[in-house]
Amino acid sequence: MNIKRLEILGFKSFPDKTVFEFRPGITAVVGPNGCGKSNVFEAIRWVMGEQRVRSLRSKKMEDVIFNGSETRKPVGMAEVRLVLSNSEGLAPPSMADYDEIMITRRLFRDGESHYEINNISCRLADVTDLFLDTGVGRNSYAIIEQGQVDFVVAAKPEERRVLIEEAA
Amino acid sequence: MNIKRLEILGFKSFPDKTVFEFRPGITAVVGPNGCGKSNVFEAIRWVMGEQRVRSLRSKKMEDVIFNGSETRKPVGMAEVRLVLSNSEGLAPPSMADYDEIMITRRLFRDGESHYEINNISCRLADVTDLFLDTGVGRNSYAIIEQGQVDFVVAAKPEERRVLIEEAA
Amino acid sequence: TKERFRQAFDAVNEQFQEIFPFLFKGGEARLELTNAQDLLETGVEILARPPGKRIQNMDLLSGGEKALTAVALIFSIFLTKPSPFCLLDEVDAPLDDANLSRFNEMLRKLSDRTQFFVVTHNKRSMQEADSLYGVTMEDAGTSRVVSVEFME
Amino acid sequence: TKERFRQAFDAVNEQFQEIFPFLFKGGEARLELTNAQDLLETGVEILARPPGKRIQNMDLLSGGEKALTAVALIFSIFLTKPSPFCLLDEVDAPLDDANLSRFNEMLRKLSDRTQFFVVTHNKRSMQEADSLYGVTMEDAGTSRVVSVEFME
Numbered sequence: 001m002n003i004k005r006l007e008i009l010g011f012k013s014f015p016d017k018t019v020f021e022f023r024p025g026i027t028a029v030v031g032p033n034g035c036g037k038s039n040v041f042e043a044i045r046w047v048m049g050e051q052r053v054r055s056l057r058s059k060k061m062e063d064v065i066f067n068g069s070e071t072r073k074p075v076g077m078a079e080v081r082l083v084l085s086n087s088e089g090l091a092p093p094s095m096a097d098y099d100e101i102m103i104t105r106r107l108f109r110d111g112e113s114h115y116e117i118n119n120i121s122c123r124l125a126d127v128t129d130l131f132l133d134t135g136v137g138r139n140s141y142a143i144i145e146q147g148q149v150d151f152v153v154a155a156k157p158e159e160r161r162v163l164i165e166e167a168a
Numbered sequence: 169m170n171i172k173r174l175e176i177l178g179f180k181s182f183p184d185k186t187v188f189e190f191r192p193g194i195t196a197v198v199g200p201n202g203c204g205k206s207n208v209f210e211a212i213r214w215v216m217g218e219q220r221v222r223s224l225r226s227k228k229m230e231d232v233i234f235n236g237s238e239t240r241k242p243v244g245m246a247e248v249r250l251v252l253s254n255s256e257g258l259a260p261p262s263m264a265d266y267d268e269i270m271i272t273r274r275l276f277r278d279g280e281s282h283y284e285i286n287n288i289s290c291r292l293a294d295v296t297d298l299f300l301d302t303g304v305g306r307n308s309y310a311i312i313e314q315g316q317v318d319f320v321v322a323a324k325p326e327e328r329r330v331l332i333e334e335a336a
Numbered sequence: 337t338k339e340r341f342r343q344a345f346d347a348v349n350e351q352f353q354e355i356f357p358f359l360f361k362g363g364e365a366r367l368e369l370t371n372a373q374d375l376l377e378t379g380v381e382i383l384a385r386p387p388g389k390r391i392q393n394m395d396l397l398s399g400g401e402k403a404l405t406a407v408a409l410i411f412s413i414f415l416t417k418p419s420p421f422c423l424l425d426e427v428d429a430p431l432d433d434a435n436l437s438r439f440n441e442m443l444r445k446l447s448d449r450t451q452f453f454v455v456t457h458n459k460r461s462m463q464e465a466d467s468l469y470g471v472t473m474e475d476a477g478t479s480r481v482v483s484v485e486f487m488e
Numbered sequence: 489t490k491e492r493f494r495q496a497f498d499a500v501n502e503q504f505q506e507i508f509p510f511l512f513k514g515g516e517a518r519l520e521l522t523n524a525q526d527l528l529e530t531g532v533e534i535l536a537r538p539p540g541k542r543i544q545n546m547d548l549l550s551g552g553e554k555a556l557t558a559v560a561l562i563f564s565i566f567l568t569k570p571s572p573f574c575l576l577d578e579v580d581a582p583l584d585d586a587n588l589s590r591f592n593e594m595l596r597k598l599s600d601r602t603q604f605f606v607v608t609h610n611k612r613s614m615q616e617a618d619s620l621y622g623v624t625m626e627d628a629g630t631s632r633v634v635s636v637e638f639m640e
């Protein structure tokens with residue numbers, strides 16, 4: 001289940017539609033401080049269903065919508081689209097024939113939220129269900145945020161247990 | 169009040185007496201992971217009277233005594249000596265004539281502690297008093313521990329206030 | 337589920353005991369259950385001994401040692417149950433040159449089965465990558481992609 | 489003491505408003521009292537706007553931006569009331585090349601009056617130093633100094 005493509009529009013520091021084509025292997029994302037690298041990772045976590053605003057460095061979910069710069073006005077919507085290869089048949093049975101799974105998440109300033117799998121409207125739970133038990137779901141051991149690498153070492157024994165459970 | 173010399177003996181990863189001669193300007197301490205660089209900074213904070221074991225990465229103060237390696241036995245005492253130039257007359261009035269102030273702190277495994285200023289026995293409070301109101305005392309804005317640099321930004325407004333008070 | 341947890345714990349522990357000395361070029365480490373009698377509630381402790389040192393309270397480890405130990409554990413969980421992809425944001429920041437090159441070597445090995453995304457400021461880590469995505473903010477407060485390189 | 493706090497706050501704020509745009513090569517920042525009516529209890533808030541961006545909740549800043557903002561504030565307190573010496577442990581780790589060189593430039597300026605000790609893994613920061621102390625652990629678990637260079 002590789003990531004093939006990521007499209008970011010209006011999410012955090014990406015007011016214009018930005019498309020990333022990804023390949024297998026190791027992809028390095030580089031650039032100066034504050035240019036948007038961690039925002040790219042947060043876009044991936046957000047479209048996969050991340051709801052904890054604090055782990056998106058925000059106070060409320062609306063904060064992830066591009067809120068303007070010195071030269072640009074805020075926008076009214078954040079949209080992120082993730083295209084995954086359906087190589088291990090991770091799609092719901094109804095979509096077993098698809099080569100790709102496309103997940104879309106949209107948030108409007110008035111708080112309205114949309115979720116889509118392969119362009120079909122669905123609920124947040126349908127999106128998070130896709131990643132249950134994959135290691136990139138809610139208690140992910142495969143997503144290490146900036147500054148969090150020694151969490152595993154500094155964590156309480158009960159917290160560390162939760163990570164091991166994810167591998168069960 | 170520059171640091172002229174630092175002597176570390178039996179403190180953390182320094183079982184053998186190690187002497188540092190320091191000059192004005194910028195001194196960089198370098199070396200591989202785990203070689204003892206942060207331990208050198210903790211030795212300075214410890215001899216200046218640091219009592220908070222957690223900020224010395226320890227569970228009890230005895231943890232700062234060299235507790236052995238694959239090839240060496242633990243030792244029974246940690247001793248750190250700091251020699252400062254008395255350029256701004258920071259020494260207590262009784263020592264106003266000294267060019268240098270030498271502070272020594274010793275801890276034995278049984279818990280016994282010694283403190284000396286210019287080789288004269290004193291209490292911990294006499295040592296911490298030397299640094300009161302200098303910016304390197306208890307709520308120091310001039311000592312940034314590893315991983316703590318964004319503390320100032322992440323801190324609560326009341327905690328940040330305390331740092332400003334130190335500059336008053 | 338008690339049984340599943342026990343199996344996962346043992347499998348991860350087995351990997352951890354191999355990966356730690358690989359990354360540290362020596363030393364040893366293992367996981368322990370805080371309460372082996374109560375598999376539903378027990379916590380998991382780490383015991384780690386970098387080469388040449390003694391087992392001590394984990395807090396005493398250096399910044400780089402803690403990060404590398406964490407990486408060893410994460411990779412162990414990974415090898416037990418590979419996730420489809422992995423996002424690492426500036427995980428290499430505290431590592432010295434020697435640790436960095438073993439970290440990158442391990443990443444290379446794991447990348448046969450797993451797609452890795454790493455954010456890094458480190459030139460050597462960039463050289464390890466198969467693809468390089470450059471992000472900038474040349475227009476005020478606006479991120480965009482400026483360069484992409486795919487190694488063939 | 490209410491008066492002394494107010495004076496310290498104003499002096500630090502004045503420095504901060506200059507140092508932040510120096511380190512960030514633009515932008516602006518200031519401190520604010522959370523409750524200016526109660527000088528004994530008020531907290532201190534930071535408002536910061538890196539160049540090209542808008543003032544936002546500080547949490548949204550990047551890792552490097554947070555570190556550089558913290559450095560700007562610490563240097564401001566420093567310039568208000570210089571401490572005799574200053575210990576910085578891997579403070580430069582999250583900074584990119586451009587920010588790093590302005591950070592080192594500022595350190596150089598401040599070092600006339602203050603003795604700085606920096607732990608760093610960064611080659612460029614090492615080149616900035618007047619003295620270089622190398623620490624190693626060639627004997628198992630035993631630290632010693634292996635090299636000292638004093639630039640003349």
Ligand SMILES: Nc1ncnc2c1ncn2[C@@H]1O[C@H](COP(=O)(O)OP(=O)(O)OP(=O)(O)O)[C@@H](O)[C@H]1O
Nearest residue numbers: 012033034035036037038039065066067550551552
């Ligand atoms: N909703 C938003 N609208 C506009 N800009 C935003 C929004 N949310 C975050 N930003 C900006 O994004 C920037 C942070 O980007 P990011 O954390 O991705 O940087 P980075 O490339 O990871 O940098 P570093 O190397 O320092 O970690 C901040 O300057 C922040 O102001």
Ligand SMILES: Nc1ncnc2c1ncn2[C@@H]1O[C@H](COP(=O)(O)OP(=O)(O)OP(=O)(O)O)[C@@H](O)[C@H]1O
Nearest residue numbers: 180201202203204205206207233234235398399400
């Ligand atoms: N009481 C002690 N006895 C023996 N060794 C100790 C003691 N306390 C700490 N150590 C060892 O000191 C080492 C940590 O040293 P330190 O934190 O100074 O490293 P460092 O050079 O700052 O590394 P990094 O670059 O990773 O931050 C650890 O490996 C730890 O085991």
Ligand SMILES: [Mg+2]
Nearest residue numbers: 038146550551
């Ligand atoms: Mg970042």
Ligand SMILES: [Mg+2]
Nearest residue numbers: 206314398399
């Ligand atoms: Mg260190």
